[in-house]
Amino acid sequence: MLSAVYCNPQRGPEVNHNLIKLEPGLYLVATPLGSARDITLRALDILASADVLAAEDTRTARKLLDIHGVPLAGRRIIAYHDHSQAKDRQKLLQHVVEGKSVAYVSEAGTPLIADPGYQLVADARREGLTILSAPGPAACIAALTVAGLPTDQFHFAGFLAPQQVARQKQLAELMALRATVVLYESPKRLAALLADIETTGGTARPVAVCRELTKKFEDVQSGPVESLRAFYAETPARGEIVVLIGAGQEAKVDKSDLEAALVHAMLNLRVKDAADAVAGAYGLPRRDIYQLALKLQAVQTEE
DSSP states (O other): OEEEEEEOTTTOSEEEEEEOOOOSEEEEEOBOSSOGGGSOHHHHHHHHHOSEEEESSHHHHHHHHHHTTOOOTTOOEEEOOTTOOHHHHHHHHHHHHTTOEEEEEOSSBSTTSSSSOHHHHHHHHHTTOOEEEEOOOOHHHHHHHHSOSOOSSEEEEEEOOSSHHHHHHHHHHHHTSSSEEEEEEOGGGHHHHHHHHHHTTGGGSOEEEEESTTSTTOEEEEEOHHHHHHHHHHSOOOSOEEEEEOOOOOOOOOHHHHHHHHHHHHTTSOHHHHHHHHHHHHTOOHHHHHHHHHHHHHHHHHO
16 A cells, blocks of 8 residues: 655645555545545545546535645546536446546535435446445534434435425425434525425424534524524525424324314315324324314315
């Protein structure tokens, strides 16, 4: 194993990386969410040693390499992102076929987790090529560790639909899960998402908003969704955001509270979707809540 010593004048101290002989394959390398020092030693070794480098954002990748004193050494960084086509994937995988190592990084975090790379990996798998992971940071996992919500079961749903009707339908289905739900959202749509969480039964669940994880202005706000809506109405959110919705709890529920939640949900959702949302939020059988929702709908119709 060779050892290379590089000096980055912006950092001062010399940086050591191992130049290692990588087997031919596609290497999925996790990179920091914010703090550059969160990268792993193995990730740096792979980035220093790979025959070919590919990145969702070549500028971000170059900056990361520069921070850690990893020279390109005659290599160029190939762009691979959401708009890349099949021919672009084939060019990358052809390097592996020819016996080379290809290291791929997304803009931040773990490739494929709400980031490009799925089709690249799927094609590599179909062609029988070696695929290896250099694990590391992922915003969804970082948020789970600091939010204070149950982590024994969780469901990562990434970004929901931008359209309200579709988003509410997705939330209604997610509320039926007995697990912590993890979502990504943009600052511009956070207020709308929180409003929809409240509409679809989120008042019975704890909610946390994790912002700018591992960065200078990292912030976690948690509590009832109504409180979070009020907070962000006064203090607009900025930066990268992860929203977590705690699991529904099994508990005795006052019938009047349950009916009120159903009536509120049915203002914006179909009866079935409203029943699914409320049942999930309160941890109650969906069939029973659906029957109650039908009765309430009949009473409203008569009135």
